[in-house]
Amino acid sequence: MTTxxxxxxxxxxxxxxxxxxxxxxxxxxxxxxxxxxxxxxxxGLGRFDLEFLTHSMNGIGARDAGGGAYHAIIGTxxxxxxxxxxxxxxxxxxxxYLVEYGNKGRLSRAISFFVDVMTGIPSVxxxxxxxxxxxxxxxxxxSGWAGALALSILMMPTVVRSAEEMLRLVPNDLREASYxxxxxxxxxxxxxxxxxxxxxxxxxxxLAVARVAGETAPLxxxxxxxxxxxxxxxxxxxxxxxLFVFDQAARPNDTAVDRAWTGALTLILIVMLxxxxxxxxxxxxSPARGR
Amino acid sequence: xxxxxxVSGLDAYYGSHKAIEDVSMTIEPRSITAFIGPxxxxxxxxxxxxxxxxxxxxGARVDGKVLLDGEDLYAxxxxxxxxxxxIGMVFQRPNPFPTMSIYENVAAGLRLNGRVSKxxxxxxxxxxxxGANLWNEVKDRLNKPGAGLSGGxxxxxxxARAIAVRPQVLLMDEPCSALDPISTLAIEDLMAKLxxxxxxVIVTHNMQQAARVSDRTAFFNxxxxxxxxxxxxxxxxxxxxxxxxxxxxxxxxTGRFG
Numbered sequence: 001m002t003t004x005x006x007x008x009x010x011x012x013x014x015x016x017x018x019x020x021x022x023x024x025x026x027x028x029x030x031x032x033x034x035x036x037x038x039x040x041x042x043x044g045l046g047r048f049d050l051e052f053l054t055h056s057m058n059g060i061g062a063r064d065a066g067g068g069a070y071h072a073i074i075g076t077x078x079x080x081x082x083x084x085x086x087x088x089x090x091x092x093x094x095x096x097y098l099v100e101y102g103n104k105g106r107l108s109r110a111i112s113f114f115v116d117v118m119t120g121i122p123s124v125x126x127x128x129x130x131x132x133x134x135x136x137x138x139x140x141x142x143s144g145w146a147g148a149l150a151l152s153i154l155m156m157p158t159v160v161r162s163a164e165e166m167l168r169l170v171p172n173d174l175r176e177a178s179y180x181x182x183x184x185x186x187x188x189x190x191x192x193x194x195x196x197x198x199x200x201x202x203x204x205x206x207l208a209v210a211r212v213a214g215e216t217a218p219l220x221x222x223x224x225x226x227x228x229x230x231x232x233x234x235x236x237x238x239x240x241x242x243l244f245v246f247d248q249a250a251r252p253n254d255t256a257v258d259r260a261w262t263g264a265l266t267l268i269l270i271v272m273l274x275x276x277x278x279x280x281x282x283x284x285x286s287p288a289r290g291r
Numbered sequence: 292x293x294x295x296x297x298v299s300g301l302d303a304y305y306g307s308h309k310a311i312e313d314v315s316m317t318i319e320p321r322s323i324t325a326f327i328g329p330x331x332x333x334x335x336x337x338x339x340x341x342x343x344x345x346x347x348x349x350g351a352r353v354d355g356k357v358l359l360d361g362e363d364l365y366a367x368x369x370x371x372x373x374x375x376x377x378i379g380m381v382f383q384r385p386n387p388f389p390t391m392s393i394y395e396n397v398a399a400g401l402r403l404n405g406r407v408s409k410x411x412x413x414x415x416x417x418x419x420x421x422g423a424n425l426w427n428e429v430k431d432r433l434n435k436p437g438a439g440l441s442g443g444x445x446x447x448x449x450x451a452r453a454i455a456v457r458p459q460v461l462l463m464d465e466p467c468s469a470l471d472p473i474s475t476l477a478i479e480d481l482m483a484k485l486x487x488x489x490x491x492v493i494v495t496h497n498m499q500q501a502a503r504v505s506d507r508t509a510f511f512n513x514x515x516x517x518x519x520x521x522x523x524x525x526x527x528x529x530x531x532x533x534x535x536x537x538x539x540x541x542x543x544x545t546g547r548f549g
Binding site: 171 | 342344347349372373374375376377379380382384386387388389390399400403404449452453456
């Protein structure tokens with residue numbers, strides 16, 4: 001015969017201990033995040049002014065205060081935008097092929113394998129590849145576009161992987177419901193599958209953008225370096241915020257180090273802002289609207 | 292509007308596995324035909340061969356003939372998409388499109404297939420929802436998401452979506468198995484009404500349901516575990532349930548197995 005049992009004291013203690021450990025682990029994980037944010041904000045806020053956002057480093061001497069990252073902000077925005085324009089369509093189409101048409105055949109397995117390999121490419125290698133191909137082999141100039149090419153190599157696998165996962169989450173029931181209405185396969189994908197996965201795909205794209213926005217190494221060899229404003233990403237050296245931080249932080253003067261902190265703060269803000277915009281787009285298109 | 296289906300010598304495969312073998316039958320227009328039988332005997336597979344949905348599954352294929360008023364649906368030049376436009380389908384689990392409103396769900400079949408003017412569309416949506424006995428419940432919230440309805444309402448929404456494209460035949464794969472008795476009754480009433488216009492084929496595990504709604508019934512069974520499913524017997528529903536000619540049918544209907 002069984003009776004109703006009460007929770008023993010030892011179990012209660014174990015429960016408490018494990019609960020405590022979980023909270024501790026959480027705190028440990030949050031400490032670096034908060035301290036990084038704190039450092040960047042407290043050190044970067046000092047120079048976060050109008051001049052920083054609207055002026056370049058042109059004509060600023062080694063010991064001068066002032067100057068700004070306008071040229072770097074422009075460069076980063078253009079390079080990341082171009083990288084997105086290249087890699088989002090290619091990545092999305094690849095994911096659609098893998099999920100909807102590949103049927104786990106030989107080609108789709110090969111693509112999957114190479115996407116995995118690409119995920120593991122160190123960012124320097126992507127930069128070196130574009131440097132070797134675009135600048136040494138084709139003999140073209142350093143430019144924002146070359147930087148965008150390098151960034152897109154890093155961005156593409158992330159977009160493929162996240163979009164693929166999101167497309168696989170779309171229930172097969174919905175595809176079948178659409179086929180049963182006499183809707184062709186490509187229209188089903190465009191009108192039913194993609195809208196259903198839209199929110200997740202946007203999130204994935206934003207993560208990819210956030211990843212490449214902070215890349216320094218591929219830019220060093222492709223967009224080169226400049227102190228002046230170059231709004232044309234297709235000709236001449238440009239600047240990027242990570243490059244700006246890298247450059248300023250290496251200088252011996254406090255004024256330069258302050259600029260580096262502010263550059264880092266600006267980069268974080270840009271990525272956050274992009275994320276926020278993506279969230280808004282995702283919410284606007286969310287399936288649960290008007291519930 | 293409604294058409295006859297003639298099936299002869301139909302086999303269906305999943306890869307190398309033969310799921311159903313040598314099925315031949317005639318499905319009459321303006322009537323309800325029910326398929327009964329134990330789980331895994333190929334009823335749903337057979338239903339899906341009737342509008343070429345079977346081949347959507349990778350590796351699946353079909354041998355044999357399905358004639359819709361004399362026209363072979365499996366002729367090599369036939370476009371499967373156009374077959375599905377003529378033979379609609381309602382699934383076991385309600386599957387409204389989650390990104391679309393009630394209105395858009397009903398309009399989906401037409402809208403995804405081409406341009407229809409707003410006023411024509413309004414008429415078709417209203418007519419289809421009325422046809423599915425759902426209009427009165429949703430007419431004030433047509434722009435709300437379809438996924439926000441109850442299970443029974445969602446299933447009727449799916450029926451409305453299927454009849455909005457004006458098919459000749461409506462296939463229903465256990466349409467009530469996820470629903471409560473009241474919603475089931477609503478859908479059964481709806482079927483009785485729809486059979487004036489459509490040829491209806493329904494797969495059901497509920498024998499009372501088959502007895503209540505159908506005009507003719509086909510009993511599917513496996514010869515043995517792992518063997519393909521076959522049609523054991525097909526007849527008027529009244530005769531199948533009172534005086535079946537096969538012993539296996541009688542055993543199944545009286546609950547001796549399955």
